[in-house]
Amino acid sequence: MRTYPGLPEPRAEVIAGYEASRARYAGGTEFLIASLHLCGNTGTYVDSPMHRFRGGPDLSQLPLERLAHLPVELVDVRGRGQRGVGPEVLLGRSLAGKAVLFLTGWSAYWRTELYFNPNPFLTKSCCEALLDGGAVFAGIDSLNIDDTADLTRPAHTLLLGAGVPVCEHMTNLEALGGSGGFLHAVPIAWKGGATFPVRAYVML
Secondary structure, X not given: OOOOOOOOOOEEEEEEOHHHHHHHOOOOOXXXXXXEXXXXXXXXXXXOHHHOOOOOOOHHHOOHHHOEEEEEEEEEOOOOOOOEEOHHHHOOOOOOOOXXXXXXXXXXXXXXXXXXXXXXXXXXXXXXHHHHHOOOEEEEOOOOOOOOOOXXXXXXXXXXXXXXXXXXXXOOHHHHOOOOOXXXXXXXXXXXXXXXXXXXXXXX
């Protein structure tokens, strides 16, 4: 599964299969033991501040209240005709203590070459508005929360610098139908880990 150009794809291996394990157990008992080798930036994943900042909090130091059972504010920015999402889409919204998820529609291109074309992203001023509004989590169904042509990465810098976890490559956000519900996007508590896949879901 290719998530980002230049990053390795995951690899799964069976350590002990059902048939081989029968020799170690009795009465027909069998197990499957497998290993998964992957880059932290695979599929839908959460970035910790350590992803952007040396010495920043790693995955094990992210508080659960920034990752689990967060009220959702869905921002539908489809059909705007521009890649950069500005602060105007947040006007009049209550963001304090919420996971703000941006529905761009880009996930429709997942597993196609179109997905790696210039992507929808959050502008610096949009990220500033998120922080001013008290958002505690930011997610997007796009290749990157930043414009990949901007090598200063302002969205990552601002959000992770403020301790706001970032979730990229989200999918199926249109199924939410609007704001509401509670997001769960908890990675493993990897000490020294900067980024890791999550099974992000919203409880309505």
